Amino acid sequence: MSGVEGYMYPNEVTLYWSVLIVLYPYITGLVAGAFILASLERVFNVTAVKPTYRLALLTALSFLIVAPLPLQFHLGHPERSPEMYFTPHSTSAMAMFGYVYLWYLMAVLTFEIWLDYRREIVLMSQTSKGLMRVIYKVMTLGSSNISPRALHIDERVSWVVTLVGIPSAFLLHGYVGFIFGSIKANPWWSSPLMPVVFIFSAMVSGIACVMVLYMAVTKLRGKKIDMRCVDTIGMYLFYTFIIDFSLEMLDLIHRIYEADESFRSLDFMVHTKLYFSQIVVQIGLGTVTPLLLLALTQMVRLPEIVRKRMYVVAGALTLIGIFAMRWNVVIGGQLFSKSFLGYTTYKMALVTKEGLLVAVGLTLLPLAILWVLVKLLPPWTDERAPEGAAAD
Amino acid sequence: MSFFKDAGHLFRFVGIFVLLFIIFLVARGYVVPKSFGQYGHYRGAAMGEIAAHPLHFAGHQACETCHVDVQDVKKNGKHAHVNCEACHGPLAKHADDPASMTPTKPDTATLCVRCHAASAARPKNFPQVQAEEHSTGLPCETCHQPHSPAMTAGGAK
Secondary structure, eight states: TOOEEEEGGGGGGOOOOOOOHHHHHHHHHHHHHHHHHHEEEEHHHHHHGGGHHHHHHHHHHHHHHHTTHHHHOOOOOOOOTHHHHHHHHHTTTHHHHHHHHHHHHIIIIIHHHHHHHHHHHHHHHHHHOOOHHHHHHHHHOOOOOOEEEEEEHHHHHHHHHHHHHHHHHHHHHHHHHHHTTTOOTTTOOTTTTHHHHHHHHHHHHHHHHHHHHEEEEEEEEOOOOOHHHHHHHHHHHHHHHHHHHHHHHHHHHHHHHHTTTTTHHHHHHTTTTTIIIIIIIIIIIIIIHHHHHHHHHHHHOHHHHHHHHHHHHHHHHHHHHHHHHHHHHHHHHEEEEEEEEEEOOOOOOOOOOHHHHHHHHHHHHHHHHHHHHHHOOOSSTTTOOTTTOOOO | OOOHHHHHHHHHHHHHHHHHHHHHHHHHHHHHTTTTTTTSSTTTTTHHHTSSSSOOOOOOHHHHHHHHHHHHHHSSSTTTTTHHHHOOOOOOOHOOGGGGOOOOOHHHHHHHHHHBBBTTTSSSSSSSSSHHHHHOOOOEEEEEEETSSHHHSOOOO
């Protein structure tokens, strides 16, 4: 049988969880990570990252809107997916994830963004024209109260929402890790460390994503990049990455030392089928290289232009590395047989419902949504609309 | 009371939540079948609907009432516990009215290998063959009597 080496059980030959299921934890991770970065400013008073606060929230929302789409494309009958909400089973991790997702979308992100932008929304509902005026009017929910006391209340409530949002973000992505980590039949996935590793890798990818987006967008706008902000984000990225890498190494060392019955098979897979995606891309290119670059920025006094380039390269490599990590978890977990006697191959389709083109489309879609959101709710602190100024 | 005045917009947002939740509950009332959860986490009425499906399998007792000769051969052989319809297919119609339908005889060249083709997934002591080498395309019944397939005493003739 082509693509199969050794012995596979019949139901293992074809991979049922495709590249879209790789994309799902990747996108969810970006949401959780971006939100954690935003919370740094709001809850932990890291004022240096303020320029990215709103961008991080909008990025989180853009990716969160797209997060369930890979699953919908994966389903044979997507029209049945609402049944998960209507008749949830308490033992279904996916059904519980649905509620966590809705909670996070509505009670955390949308609420926090609305509170933070309310002053601007009210102002723009008074100054903009045509369709935009109607949109902003709807967004005010009929209240134009932006008195100092009302805004102060917003500020306090927003702080609480962010505080609730941090465990929610952990829950959101911890759940994705839990879904994999609780599959006891699969030794590649089954590990209580999985949710923790997923949370930290989510933070790493989200922070890197917002850092790269902030630098790219500021460059495109022809504005000056706030180096104090980027340096601080770089520092947090470095520290989070060290924790993430340590946890992954802990998992690895534990597996090597434990060396259970699956070890020889998994070890062989890492040295053959997963060598490029795991050793070369995830660990070499996507973890060690950005860690070294970020360590350099922390230890050596480098000129601004060099630091900028290092941050961009480190950020981009981090995003590739975390994607490779998701790939190795999802695809890697389906390449070997439970008999530990054989391996199959994943051949990605191009234009099918779960093919490469759909995956690329779903990766770019959040950026398009972000573009619309940024137009609607400009996140820039350097040109915050003065009271009464025209917004369009 | 000025707190409620300055926090009024928050209540509006919460109101949207409550409204969406009510819409969800109303939709749930319409969408979820009435009998859902009657016996367990499924539609209770499904039990009746499934029970109302026409029967396709007659069961080996029905076969044995007429085909006593086959039963006598089968009961001492290796296939004693293989149900008749596992090989002959569902035959409830034939059992109800034998004249209305005559079962077609299965082709042993393709039937037997469903269970007896060599596969590492099968227990080692289970009889299995590489069909191409073992029989070179001949139907299995050339040598084996399917109702009692062993080649030794009590088996095929």
